[in-house]
Amino acid sequence: MKVLRAVIGVSVGLWVLVGLAYPLAMTGISQVIFPYQANGSQVKLNGKVVASAHVGQYFDQSQYFWGRPSATSPPYNPEASSPSNLGPTNKLLIQHIKARVALLLKTTPGLKVNQIPASMVESSGSGLDPDITVQSALIQIPRIAKATGIQSATLRRIVTQHIVRPQLGIFGRSHVNVVDLNLAVFKLLHP
Amino acid sequence: MSIQTILTWAVVIGVFLVTLKPLGTYMVRVFTFQPTILDRPLKPIENFIFRVIGVDRESSMSAKEYSLSLILTNFAWAVGAYILLRLQGQLPFNPQHFGAVNPQLAFNTATSFTTNTNWQAYAGESTMSYFSQFAVLSYLQFVTPATGGAAGIAFLRTLSGRKLGNFFVDLTLMTTRLLLPLSIIVTLILVAQGIPEALSPYLHVHSIVGQTQVVPRGPIASWEAIEHLGQNGGGYTNANSANPLESPTALTNVVLTIAMGLLPVAFFYAFGVITGRRRLGWTLIGVAGVLYLVMLALLYFPEAAGNPIINAIGLHTHANMVGKETRFGIGGTAIFSTSTMAFTTGSVASAHDSFLPISSIAFYMAMFLNMVFGGKGVGLLNMLMFVIITVFLIGLMVGRTPEFLGKKIEAKEVSLASVAFLIHPLLILAGTALAVATPAGMAGVFNPGPHGLSEIIYGFTSAAANNGSAFGGLGAALPFYEVALGIVVVIGRYASIIAMLFIGQSLLQKKAVPESAGTMHTDTVLFGGVLLGSIVILNALTFFPIMALGPIAEQYLMMAHHLF
Amino acid sequence: MAVGEMPAQRNYSGEILKATFSKLNPREMLHNPVMFVVEVGTVVVAWLAIVANTASAQSYDWLVTVILFVTLLFATFAEAYAEARGRAQADFLRRTKSSTRARLMQKDGSTVLVESSELVKGSHIVVEAGDTLPGDGVVVEGVGSVDESAITGESAPVVKSKEDAVTGGTVLLSDRLVVEITVNPGETFLDRMIALVEGASRQKTPNEISLSALLGVLTLIFVLVVVTLVPIASYFGPHATNTTTMVALLVCLIPTTIGALLSAIGIAGMNRVSLHNVVAKSGRSVEAAGDIDTIILDKTGTITIGNRMATEFLPVPGVSLETLAEAALISSLADTTPEGRSVVELAQKVLKMPELPEYEGEPIPFSATTRMSGIDLEDGRNVRKGAVSAISEITDNTPKELQEQADMVARDGGTPLGVEIDGQALGIIRLKDIVKTGLKERFAEFRSMGIRTVMATGDNRITAGVIAAEAGVDDFIAEAKPEDKIELIKKEQSEGKLVAMTGDGTNDAPALAQADVGLAMNSGTMAAKEAGNMIDLESNPTKLLEVVMVGKQLLITRGSLTTFSIANDVAKYFAIIPAMFAAVPALHVLGALNIMHLKTPHGAILSALIFNALIIPALIPFAIRGVKYRAESADKMLGRNIFNWGVLGVIIPFVGIWGIDRILGLFGLA
Numbered sequence A: 001m002k003v004l005r006a007v008i009g010v011s012v013g014l015w016v017l018v019g020l021a022y023p024l025a026m027t028g029i030s031q032v033i034f035p036y037q038a039n040g041s042q043v044k045l046n047g048k049v050v051a052s053a054h055v056g057q058y059f060d061q062s063q064y065f066w067g068r069p070s071a072t073s074p075p076y077n078p079e080a081s082s083p084s085n086l087g088p089t090n091k092l093l094i095q096h097i098k099a100r101v102a103l104l105l106k107t108t109p110g111l112k113v114n115q116i117p118a119s120m121v122e123s124s125g126s127g128l129d130p131d132i133t134v135q136s137a138l139i140q141i142p143r144i145a146k147a148t149g150i151q152s153a154t155l156r157r158i159v160t161q162h163i164v165r166p167q168l169g170i171f172g173r174s175h176v177n178v179v180d181l182n183l184a185v186f187k188l189l190h191p
Numbered sequence B: 001m002s003i004q005t006i007l008t009w010a011v012v013i014g015v016f017l018v019t020l021k022p023l024g025t026y027m028v029r030v031f032t033f034q035p036t037i038l039d040r041p042l043k044p045i046e047n048f049i050f051r052v053i054g055v056d057r058e059s060s061m062s063a064k065e066y067s068l069s070l071i072l073t074n075f076a077w078a079v080g081a082y083i084l085l086r087l088q089g090q091l092p093f094n095p096q097h098f099g100a101v102n103p104q105l106a107f108n109t110a111t112s113f114t115t116n117t118n119w120q121a122y123a124g125e126s127t128m129s130y131f132s133q134f135a136v137l138s139y140l141q142f143v144t145p146a147t148g149g150a151a152g153i154a155f156l157r158t159l160s161g162r163k164l165g166n167f168f169v170d171l172t173l174m175t176t177r178l179l180l181p182l183s184i185i186v187t188l189i190l191v192a193q194g195i196p197e198a199l200s201p202y203l204h205v206h207s208i209v210g211q212t213q214v215v216p217r218g219p220i221a222s223w224e225a226i227e228h229l230g231q232n233g234g235g236y237t238n239a240n241s242a243n244p245l246e247s248p249t250a251l252t253n254v255v256l257t258i259a260m261g262l263l264p265v266a267f268f269y270a271f272g273v274i275t276g277r278r279r280l281g282w283t284l285i286g287v288a289g290v291l292y293l294v295m296l297a298l299l300y301f302p303e304a305a306g307n308p309i310i311n312a313i314g315l316h317t318h319a320n321m322v323g324k325e326t327r328f329g330i331g332g333t334a335i336f337s338t339s340t341m342a343f344t345t346g347s348v349a350s351a352h353d354s355f356l357p358i359s360s361i362a363f364y365m366a367m368f369l370n371m372v373f374g375g376k377g378v379g380l381l382n383m384l385m386f387v388i389i390t391v392f393l394i395g396l397m398v399g400r401t402p403e404f405l406g407k408k409i410e411a412k413e414v415s416l417a418s419v420a421f422l423i424h425p426l427l428i429l430a431g432t433a434l435a436v437a438t439p440a441g442m443a444g445v446f447n448p449g450p451h452g453l454s455e456i457i458y459g460f461t462s463a464a465a466n467n468g469s470a471f472g473g474l475g476a477a478l479p480f481y482e483v484a485l486g487i488v489v490v491i492g493r494y495a496s497i498i499a500m501l502f503i504g505q506s507l508l509q510k511k512a513v514p515e516s517a518g519t520m521h522t523d524t525v526l527f528g529g530v531l532l533g534s535i536v537i538l539n540a541l542t543f544f545p546i547m548a549l550g551p552i553a554e555q556y557l558m559m560a561h562h563l564f
Numbered sequence C: 001m002a003v004g005e006m007p008a009q010r011n012y013s014g015e016i017l018k019a020t021f022s023k024l025n026p027r028e029m030l031h032n033p034v035m036f037v038v039e040v041g042t043v044v045v046a047w048l049a050i051v052a053n054t055a056s057a058q059s060y061d062w063l064v065t066v067i068l069f070v071t072l073l074f075a076t077f078a079e080a081y082a083e084a085r086g087r088a089q090a091d092f093l094r095r096t097k098s099s100t101r102a103r104l105m106q107k108d109g110s111t112v113l114v115e116s117s118e119l120v121k122g123s124h125i126v127v128e129a130g131d132t133l134p135g136d137g138v139v140v141e142g143v144g145s146v147d148e149s150a151i152t153g154e155s156a157p158v159v160k161s162k163e164d165a166v167t168g169g170t171v172l173l174s175d176r177l178v179v180e181i182t183v184n185p186g187e188t189f190l191d192r193m194i195a196l197v198e199g200a201s202r203q204k205t206p207n208e209i210s211l212s213a214l215l216g217v218l219t220l221i222f223v224l225v226v227v228t229l230v231p232i233a234s235y236f237g238p239h240a241t242n243t244t245t246m247v248a249l250l251v252c253l254i255p256t257t258i259g260a261l262l263s264a265i266g267i268a269g270m271n272r273v274s275l276h277n278v279v280a281k282s283g284r285s286v287e288a289a290g291d292i293d294t295i296i297l298d299k300t301g302t303i304t305i306g307n308r309m310a311t312e313f314l315p316v317p318g319v320s321l322e323t324l325a326e327a328a329l330i331s332s333l334a335d336t337t338p339e340g341r342s343v344v345e346l347a348q349k350v351l352k353m354p355e356l357p358e359y360e361g362e363p364i365p366f367s368a369t370t371r372m373s374g375i376d377l378e379d380g381r382n383v384r385k386g387a388v389s390a391i392s393e394i395t396d397n398t399p400k401e402l403q404e405q406a407d408m409v410a411r412d413g414g415t416p417l418g419v420e421i422d423g424q425a426l427g428i429i430r431l432k433d434i435v436k437t438g439l440k441e442r443f444a445e446f447r448s449m450g451i452r453t454v455m456a457t458g459d460n461r462i463t464a465g466v467i468a469a470e471a472g473v474d475d476f477i478a479e480a481k482p483e484d485k486i487e488l489i490k491k492e493q494s495e496g497k498l499v500a501m502t503g504d505g506t507n508d509a510p511a512l513a514q515a516d517v518g519l520a521m522n523s524g525t526m527a528a529k530e531a532g533n534m535i536d537l538e539s540n541p542t543k544l545l546e547v548v549m550v551g552k553q554l555l556i557t558r559g560s561l562t563t564f565s566i567a568n569d570v571a572k573y574f575a576i577i578p579a580m581f582a583a584v585p586a587l588h589v590l591g592a593l594n595i596m597h598l599k600t601p602h603g604a605i606l607s608a609l610i611f612n613a614l615i616i617p618a619l620i621p622f623a624i625r626g627v628k629y630r631a632e633s634a635d636k637m638l639g640r641n642i643f644n645w646g647v648l649g650v651i652i653p654f655v656g657i658w659g660i661d662r663i664l665g666l667f668g669l670a
Helices: A002-033 A091-107 A135-140 A141-148 A152-161 A178-189 B004-032 B040-051 B061-085 B101-112 B130-159 B167-193 B219-227 B248-274 B276-307 B329-342 B357-369 B378-398 B410-439 B450-464 B479-506 B526-557 C015-020 C033-051 C053-098 C189-198 C208-234 C241-251 C255-275 C283-292 C321-331 C338-350 C389-395 C400-411 C438-447 C461-471 C480-494 C506-514 C524-529 C543-567 C569-580 C585-593 C601-625 C636-664
Strands: A042-045 A048-052 A175-177 B201-208 B211-214 C101-105 C111-115 C124-128 C137-141 C143-146 C158-160 C176-181 C278-280 C294-298 C304-315 C359-362 C374-379 C382-386 C415-421 C423-434 C452-456 C473-479 C499-503 C517-521 C534-536
Touching: A002 B040, A002 B061, A002 B130, A002 B167, A002 B219, A002 C473, A042 A178, A048 A178, A048 B201, A048 B211, A091 B329, A135 A152, A135 A175, A141 A152, A152 A178, A175 A178, B004 B130, B004 B167, B004 B248, B004 B276, B004 B329, B004 C255, B040 B167, B061 B101, B061 B130, B061 B167, B061 B479, B130 B167, B130 B219, B130 B248, B130 B378, B130 B479, B130 C517, B167 B219, B167 B248, B211 C452, B219 B248, B248 B276, B248 B329, B248 B378, B248 C423, B276 B329, B276 B357, B276 B378, B276 B526, B329 B357, B357 B450, B357 B526, B378 B410, B378 B479, B378 B526, B378 C208, B378 C543, B378 C636, B410 B450, B410 B479, B410 B526, B410 C208, B450 B479, B450 B526, B450 C208, B526 C543, B526 C569, B526 C585, B526 C636, C015 C053, C033 C053, C033 C241, C033 C255, C053 C241, C053 C255, C053 C601, C143 C585, C208 C241, C208 C255, C208 C283, C208 C473, C208 C543, C208 C585, C241 C569, C255 C278, C255 C283, C255 C543, C255 C601, C278 C283, C278 C543, C283 C517, C283 C543, C294 C543, C304 C321, C304 C338, C304 C636, C321 C338, C321 C374, C321 C382, C321 C415, C321 C423, C338 C423, C374 C389, C382 C389, C389 C400, C389 C415, C389 C423, C400 C415, C400 C423, C400 C461, C423 C461, C438 C452, C438 C461, C438 C543, C452 C461, C452 C480, C461 C473, C473 C480, C480 C499, C480 C506, C499 C543, C506 C517, C517 C524, C517 C543, C517 C636, C543 C569, C543 C601, C569 C585, C569 C601, C569 C636, C601 C636
Parallel strands: C294 C452, C294 C499, C452 C473, C499 C517, C517 C534
Antiparallel strands: A042 A048, B201 B211, C101 C111, C101 C124, C124 C176, C137 C176, C143 C158, C278 C534, C304 C423, C359 C374, C374 C382, C382 C415, C415 C423
């Protein structure tokens, strides 16, 4: 039947073109032009891959900067990206936030509730958010200083050096990448 | 509101405004078979396909043949996709060694991707092999938006007094002339910004604190490009475009936002070009544009003001960042969310379930209307359906048989348009009612209180509108939802497309009435206002009760600091 | 008395009341899906009231039942009332027809008295002075004056002679006529008119069908909304909704206003056509009248008053105006045509001669060969007037000015008549068409509505052009033959336009049949009347304009009331939604939507329902009389009607429901 021939013909024809040729060609070209990005923006330390630049990592040690709460299991699991999906009137949402606020207050000397940005206690959309706001980084300095003995001023300088400004001055807002910050801290601790 | 937010929005909207004319005109040239610059590289490929299937580039079909070809082709894809997903374990490009996809999920995924809904009841990074991602799902993300675009183009041809055209030709050209070239450009931008494009296995990372992370890779950038250019919305990973692997920077967020809107907006302009009524094209762009801005405002201001219950804790900032990414902020998230809903893409850069109830009304609004530009072609079809209903409703008030584009709107068109209008609420309301009334349906609810009802409504609305985004909490992987939503997406997709094709054919057969002072003009600000009003009122009347029970009730409860 | 006025002497209220209730029959109701849903709802709530187990629930259920029932009655009343108005008109017509007896002519020429209902097509009857004509027919013998006032409302008698059409129900005043009956009993114009105004032969018109389809789907959507709301609301508990309230919500949402008035609007529209003494053969043609793009009008009788009039005397050099005027006067003394009389009148005015002087002589009638008429006076003078070329031929040394003046008159669209006395050319009489007053404004109105007017005339291009400009028509066809009209109609129709025309002659019949709206004159031939789809009993061609207006008004009324009906729903939601969930713990917050501050939940629902019912009788006058209509462009009209019916349609119910709630409060019901 003519229609069936057309149905199958057009399906297969387009499949070869956009189902096979397109992704394979794009992969090939990308591997040549942008090999670093195309292979996952690998961040290396002493030759070993310690991070994928855009993917957040879980830090709960006092001596490192903490990222945002992650709803994945375990936290910051790139194989199971997910938000919490908690609705705005869900008791659990408020419990989680309050618990997180309490944790920050307990672990950080001198921290007051009204210094904590909401993003620092609210979980991200992917569970892999690598970034925090500058304020979120600054409020953690007393804790890190206490745990590592690094001068607060040094830590503040590290934070300032790692501020990522809006792209082209337009897109996004100033933030810091937690993995980057912690790499800097790691280097200070392990010279 | 920061200057960055304003500039980001201005860039996105500015790009739409700058590109709609050249892209819309190009589209009309392609589909009226006039020469374009891409003829030289692409014509041989297309001609090869046409020769194989034995159709002539400029041949035409009847509405019945066109619909039948469309349905048969889509059916073939669904069957093919189902088989390939079931055979995943035996197929190549599977470095993570994922096994066969289970039957229900394979059915749900095949129907959902074939209908351009791209609702996902699975997490891509832990379910699908590279082959399934690019050769099955990414392929469908090319050809299914091309299907909707083809139907839209066929309808436009009839409005311009041309024959309907040939479905197979339109499908091919939509793929080769629009989606493929744009995808290549967008892919390269995305890779440059840091989205992986590789076939090597998942990356193992050992962090400085001794933890191991497995970072998915694959042809993600090429997927992202077509996912958005085709208003598909199926995420490569579970978190979709909130995942830094799919959208690593604020710039990729903006590029994806723009990619979604390019073709739907240009389609509205193409309508003006092909019918020779540019002013009417601009009127419709204006109406959809106003609704787009309303959504943008709804998705920004309440979110920036935050959840009063959380604000009571007394934090440093008030913006609702639950489920949002730091690099996008409230402003970048708002424009992405507005676009993904307006253009019925359904990808997400944030957790829609965690938006404030009042903001979420923008999500529902977009999906109820399904024409705030909408998916390319299909959104325009829906807009024109509302135009026909509005013209008829109010057109009588000028003392003439209502006309649209010079064609009298009579019983046949009114009936077809009304039926097309009816199907959408039928699917949403009946589906929601069924889910609430059955334990199987209620089992999928994640959040307590009215928000749980909102999740169900969102699920069925998203399916009926072929949007594909979700209030992620809903247990969409339950058999009840896999089957019910699978059925809803199929009816929601094809019923209105086919009704509109038949309206087009019926209009084509009518003699055009010349315009006079007695003709109600549809290309005026007045008509634009009336159209907007009737769209809003007709939909509000249909959906106000369920909105009252879901987001409106929850909003008032939230303002009263009520928790569930 | 005109046909359309309601005869005061008869009381129709009894019939209206009876029909109001008999129309509640569900089988009849099924034709109107919107009101059928209301009827089903009424029965459901009544049943709930009977089985209710608490006194308060029972009284609420009964109240809702009563209001729903009254809503139904308002709807059936509207239809019954419109029909009764038609019937009043029909009765008036029928009275002129009832118990007419006729003298049937036998083959041998003798007559027998029979009932008029026994007459068939082809019967020959004799009508004597004082008889009422028993049916429509054509005069085959005799001349007589006929009083047609029963049909046309025009009191002046009309002279009918051989081949003239006569209408059943009219009265022969003098003389004797032999008439051939041309229609079978029950098919006369009177019968058709009666059937039409009574609504008996009413079929749904195309727009009515489309509108019904849309209303049907809207009703279906609201049924869907309300029916699914029951399970959906059960999310908040098994008894979150109350069935009576759900029925009330449904009735408030479905477009009951337009549903109740739709058929009344159609019936009243037909009645308005017959108020103008026009018989439309179908409702479809009346609706089509609203869509007309082009109107073709005959010049003579429609645009001009029918005859040319003398307006000026133009003497040749050397001849005084008075000399010319006197000669013109004399030449026209024996001319009884309207043109001739107008020459006499003008001459009297010029000569300041109130009384006609006496002249003796032999009149010379006009003939096609001489193309002149005049008089040979006893004093020997021979005076002639006629075609300028003919006058030139019989005069000596004809001054060239005569031809120049004639050309000038023709250029201005007039008709020149030469005048001579005893071979001496005296000058020219200018005859001119007189355009009816008010037409220019009328045509301008039509232009503003986008309707093009085309004048058809047998005159030459120049004359036609001048009159066309004077009358303000958009176009004209000069030297028109009947075929030219058909050509024009076909050409316009091929461009997708709808064309209306009037006609009376047999040679107009094909064009009348071809036109989308063909208005035949009652004074015209049978063939013309058969070909048209409307007949003007007063034989006034300008009536076409009224018919177009009625057609437009019919559509506007439907559109406006539909828009109003839907716009009303917004306020009803704000009344009912907060009220209906007031008892559900999680949803009492929806009370915030009670922006009208209605006092109690039941009061709010009842107020909305009462408003929904009361708006029906409140709009009956609009349904019957039609929404006010003025000639303006579609876009202007849209703006005005959108405000009047759309915007106010949203606002008015807020005020109305609030007001009703306060009044209910006074009675302790809210």
